[in-house]
Amino acid sequence: MKMTFRWFGENDDSVTLDQIRQIPGVKGIVGFLSDIQAGEVWPLDRILDYKKNIEDHGLELEVIESVNVHEDIKLGLPSRDRYIENYRETIKNLGQTGIKVICYNFMPVFDWLRTDLAYKLPDGSEVLYYDDDKLKGLDPIKLVEDTEKSSNGFSLPGWEPERLKELKKIFDLYKGVNEEKLFENYRYFLEAIMPVCEKYDVKMAVHPDDPAWNVFGLPRIVHSKENLDKIINLVDSAYNGITLCSGSLGSSTKNNIPELIRYFGAKKRIYFAHVRNIKILSEKHFHEVSHLSSDGSFDMFEIMKAFYDVGFDGYVRPDHGRMIWGEKARPGYGLYDRALGATYLNGLWEAIGKMDNKK
Numbered sequence: 001m002k003m004t005f006r007w008f009g010e011n012d013d014s015v016t017l018d019q020i021r022q023i024p025g026v027k028g029i030v031g032f033l034s035d036i037q038a039g040e041v042w043p044l045d046r047i048l049d050y051k052k053n054i055e056d057h058g059l060e061l062e063v064i065e066s067v068n069v070h071e072d073i074k075l076g077l078p079s080r081d082r083y084i085e086n087y088r089e090t091i092k093n094l095g096q097t098g099i100k101v102i103c104y105n106f107m108p109v110f111d112w113l114r115t116d117l118a119y120k121l122p123d124g125s126e127v128l129y130y131d132d133d134k135l136k137g138l139d140p141i142k143l144v145e146d147t148e149k150s151s152n153g154f155s156l157p158g159w160e161p162e163r164l165k166e167l168k169k170i171f172d173l174y175k176g177v178n179e180e181k182l183f184e185n186y187r188y189f190l191e192a193i194m195p196v197c198e199k200y201d202v203k204m205a206v207h208p209d210d211p212a213w214n215v216f217g218l219p220r221i222v223h224s225k226e227n228l229d230k231i232i233n234l235v236d237s238a239y240n241g242i243t244l245c246s247g248s249l250g251s252s253t254k255n256n257i258p259e260l261i262r263y264f265g266a267k268k269r270i271y272f273a274h275v276r277n278i279k280i281l282s283e284k285h286f287h288e289v290s291h292l293s294s295d296g297s298f299d300m301f302e303i304m305k306a307f308y309d310v311g312f313d314g315y316v317r318p319d320h321g322r323m324i325w326g327e328k329a330r331p332g333y334g335l336y337d338r339a340l341g342a343t344y345l346n347g348l349w350e351a352i353g354k355m356d357n358k359k
């Protein structure tokens, strides 16, 4: 595996490349041009500048998270063809600069959702928190406003204000889209982009829905073994795969994470891994924690062992961290706890490898 770290660029991140470079074992950046809206082309010169800056700091750039999919593509509107063409152009530009994996999602309207971005744990650290009962009582527009207000002044990935201000209109449009239709629109998108991915050697790795169930009555399809299997077969290509995010998939007690890793890993369709722990309080009610097994509900050793056993050689990154040591950063994306997470995952990996070699 190759350890990476998500970074939002010089103007949109509290963490610097110099800091990331000093985290043991981190080789690469998972990058993003945060000012480019979904549906627009990522210009070649912008990607090259962004990549050069990262390489000048001794790091690699081979993974992008995310190239967001325009809502019209998910909705299957006639205007989708224009946005798909732009997406194809972006894949081509990224491929030409040496990008190997694009992480993206196919979640209607919302990317990830939480009901509290700074829930205080007994040790004083702050984490993201989700309570489905609370969400049910919320107006989605109010949730967007509250989420933006508590983001410490940073844009939140997947929560672009330009898109969300049209929320009401988009909700109306989704009334005609059920899960079956969403799969159909997904297939249309994949069929259009896969030839470009194959030509420019860029793998698409879909990020699961977070949390792993439907929200606000919107259809969501990327949150179970069965559906992930269906997705990788919509177009059966070695460029159509998944981002195995343990925290997102694991929010549903129906998903057994090591089993999913073994299943999709054996098919060689996991290109990118987000590895983190969460604490499940009850059904559809959880909060985030440190990466350590004993702090949450997952056995992180079994998760890393599953990756090891399937010969996973893709990219991995620590996922959301707690806010600790007084850090002020984008919720989930501070330096300290993610660095601890990377170090812990590297430790598990080293131990598993050495145990295996002694057999």
Ligand SMILES: [Mn+2]
Binding pocket: 207, 245, 248, 274, 319
């Ligand atoms: Mn994730």
